[in-house]
Amino acid sequence: MEFLNNLIQKIERKHIVIAIGVVIALSLFIYIIGALGPSEPKLVLVGTIPDNEYDPQEWGKVYPLEYESWKKTQDPRPAGKSFYKKGWDTDKIIYDKLSEYPFMALLFKGWGFGIAYNEPRGHWYMRIDQDEIDQSRTKAGGVCLNCKSPYMDALVKQYGNSFYSMKWQDAIAKIPPKHKDLGATCIDCHDNKTMGLKINREAFKKGLAKLGKKEYTRQEMRILVCAQCHVTYNIPKNEQMQSIGLEHPYEGSSWGNISIENIIKLIKKNANWGEWKQQVTGFKVGFIRHPEFEFFTRQSVHFNAGLACADCHMPYKRVGSFKISDHNLMSPLKDDLFACLKCHPQSKERLVKQIKEIQDRTISLLLKAGYHEAVVAKLFERIHNQFKDTLASDPLYVQAKDFYLEALYRLIYMGAENSIGFHNPEEAGRILGDSIGFSTKAEGLLRQLLAKKGIDVGQSINLELAKYLNNRGEHKLMFKREQEFKDPFGIVEKTVPRGSMGL
Numbered sequence: 001m002e003f004l005n006n007l008i009q010k011i012e013r014k015h016i017v018i019a020i021g022v023v024i025a026l027s028l029f030i031y032i033i034g035a036l037g038p039s040e041p042k043l044v045l046v047g048t049i050p051d052n053e054y055d056p057q058e059w060g061k062v063y064p065l066e067y068e069s070w071k072k073t074q075d076p077r078p079a080g081k082s083f084y085k086k087g088w089d090t091d092k093i094i095y096d097k098l099s100e101y102p103f104m105a106l107l108f109k110g111w112g113f114g115i116a117y118n119e120p121r122g123h124w125y126m127r128i129d130q131d132e133i134d135q136s137r138t139k140a141g142g143v144c145l146n147c148k149s150p151y152m153d154a155l156v157k158q159y160g161n162s163f164y165s166m167k168w169q170d171a172i173a174k175i176p177p178k179h180k181d182l183g184a185t186c187i188d189c190h191d192n193k194t195m196g197l198k199i200n201r202e203a204f205k206k207g208l209a210k211l212g213k214k215e216y217t218r219q220e221m222r223i224l225v226c227a228q229c230h231v232t233y234n235i236p237k238n239e240q241m242q243s244i245g246l247e248h249p250y251e252g253s254s255w256g257n258i259s260i261e262n263i264i265k266l267i268k269k270n271a272n273w274g275e276w277k278q279q280v281t282g283f284k285v286g287f288i289r290h291p292e293f294e295f296f297t298r299q300s301v302h303f304n305a306g307l308a309c310a311d312c313h314m315p316y317k318r319v320g321s322f323k324i325s326d327h328n329l330m331s332p333l334k335d336d337l338f339a340c341l342k343c344h345p346q347s348k349e350r351l352v353k354q355i356k357e358i359q360d361r362t363i364s365l366l367l368k369a370g371y372h373e374a375v376v377a378k379l380f381e382r383i384h385n386q387f388k389d390t391l392a393s394d395p396l397y398v399q400a401k402d403f404y405l406e407a408l409y410r411l412i413y414m415g416a417e418n419s420i421g422f423h424n425p426e427e428a429g430r431i432l433g434d435s436i437g438f439s440t441k442a443e444g445l446l447r448q449l450l451a452k453k454g455i456d457v458g459q460s461i462n463l464e465l466a467k468y469l470n471n472r473g474e475h476k477l478m479f480k481r482e483q484e485f486k487d488p489f490g491i492v493e494k495t496v497p498r499g500s501m502g503l
């Protein structure tokens with residue numbers, strides 16, 4: 001006691017008050033940081049979900065906050081925030097990829113993607129959009145439900161492999177009517193018992209097995225639930241060109257290294273992956289779809305830093321006094337970079353500028369690659385018109401065709417990847433640079449071949465784009481000039497002059 005009295009006498013009362021004040025302020029600060037910081041949400045269980053419960057409303061009774069947030073994927077996104085991914089924003093315009101990238105109308109002429117090809121919008125619409133789009137796009141049949149309806153696996157189990165080729169309208173009619181329009185829902189990503197993440201697509205499980213990795217961490221699962229759909233795949237065809245399955249081009253690849261080179265190698269090897277005939281060249285070719293998973297995990301800076309899709313597209317957000325993963329997934333630009341700002345100390349403006357710089361460079365390369373490839377396609381058309389297939393075994397022709405396809409698949413890959421380079425900027429530059437290299441070579445070879453036949457095709461080739469862009473399909477879709485993307489650096493016009501585009 002005496003010791004304490006002495007001490008108190010030594011320290012003035014004022015100091016004690018300050019010390020207590022500091023302790024209280026510090027605890028308060030730590031508490032606030034803890035509450036605001038990106039620590040993960042705590043799961044509050046207030047019920048259980050029965051097995052095979054597809055209905056999100058039922059899951060919503062137990063997890064109302066995630067359910068409400070999931071439902072918001074039906075809302076239009078704020079307009080004017082994204083530079084190149086205007087999906088379905090508050091301007092209520094559905095953006096047409098063929099008008100944005102006119103060369104695609106020429107290259108994809110011959111099947112559904114050359115008729116109607118829209119920018120993606122909220123998850124709510126994935127099934128609905130299949131009804132709204134030109135019906136040429138659903139020709140592949142039941143297989144189209146794989147990335148759209150949670151009932152896909154159940155239907156394949158019930159009807160066998162014939163479900164893949166079942167006529168589209170018949171396949172749709174097999175979904176329980178109440179859930180006909182239901183897209184990605186709780187059961188697609190979650191285990192009903194533990195609420196942990198789970199892969200619920202048989203086709204993707206098979207694809208993944210080819211990568212030779214058995215165990216996945218929680219962080220990797222935050223990539224894989226998205227990769228169930230945001231991947232490329234091939235639809236093998238039988239002789240009648242009916243769909244007989246769905247396969248991922250992963251043989252020989254590994255986790256973190258699914259290269260475009262290996263994807264192309266497999267497409268070339270598997271003859272029954274030739275899904276469509278390119279009308280302008282007459283070539284039967286394969287296709288590459290939205291390869292977000294392959295592109296992002298191919299050693300991007302963010303993948304190597306340990307990030308997952310959910311880190312940027314499903315950031316933790318506060319709802320009342322709870323914290324949840326935002327299930328209203330969208331472009332981070334349309335969400336004011338909420339996710340990015342949790343890790344990056346830079347200002348929002350600085351980060352927006354960085355995204356734009358990456359995307360501008362990618363768009364410039366993509367347009368160059370696209371128009372160069374369109375020129376080569378037109379040269380093949382010219383040769384086929386005049387010489388039928390009599391030149392098909394000429395070594396110049398054979399080499400040109402091979403280079404043309406190498407360029408084409410790289411171009412389709414980057415045109416289908418949805419981040420305009422952001423998910424992996426270095427890889428975007430590499431792939432598009434190679435595409436331009438191959439198409440330039442192919443053009444040179446074909447000009448040489450034509451010169452041998454005494455034909456001078458002149459400096460620039462007319463692409464006749466208006467012919468491919470107007471009066472498309474059952475809705476007679478037209479070129480929407482205001483949606484076209486132009487090269488931000490003005491380079492494309494130097495090698496493919498505006499006047500030769502026929503727009």
Ligand code: HEC
Nearest residue numbers: 041056059060063066067070184185186189225310324325
């Ligand atoms: C496209 C995939 C996907 C869909 C669909 C989905 N979730 Fe999630 N959910 C996630 C991811 C990713 C997380 C984060 C999990 C983690 O970090 O371990 C998550 C987390 C959760 C959590 C844990 C708490 C939290 O907020 O982080 C709950 C509860 C949840 N989801 C409920 C639902 C419900 C209810 C539905 C349907 C209305 C649903 N989810 C639909 C991917 C999905």
Ligand code: HEC
Nearest residue numbers: 087120121122125126129147184226229309313329330331
């Ligand atoms: C069951 C398949 C499926 C799963 C699983 C899935 N997606 Fe999607 N996603 C789609 C489809 C299909 C679209 C396009 C919908 C449309 O345009 O109708 C889409 C659209 C999007 C969009 C654009 C949204 C907008 O507002 O424009 C983003 C962003 C996205 N997905 C991210 C993710 C992420 C991140 C995950 C994982 C957490 C994920 N998706 C899981 C199929 C899926």
Ligand code: HEC
Nearest residue numbers: 082085226230292293296302308309312331333418419422
């Ligand atoms: C480091 C952050 C980050 C990660 C990780 C990330 N994305 Fe993205 N994503 C973005 C940005 C930025 C865009 C560009 C949005 C824009 O241009 O409006 C984008 C665009 C998209 C789009 C198109 C959105 C739209 O509105 O049309 C989809 C789909 C998508 N990402 C899916 C994924 C998937 C699947 C993964 C994981 C394989 C993933 N993303 C990983 C940041 C990220």
Ligand code: HEC
Nearest residue numbers: 301302305307311312332337339340342343344351354355
């Ligand atoms: C979970 C934390 C996290 C989130 C969320 C995140 N980043 Fe990053 N970001 C990183 C890390 C870590 C690096 C790598 C730093 C390094 O290795 O030098 C990085 C690197 C970058 C780079 C430099 C890339 C390069 O090629 O060097 C840019 C630009 C960037 N991030 C922008 C964004 C944007 C925009 C978003 C949101 C769409 C975002 N980041 C979301 C952690 C994050």
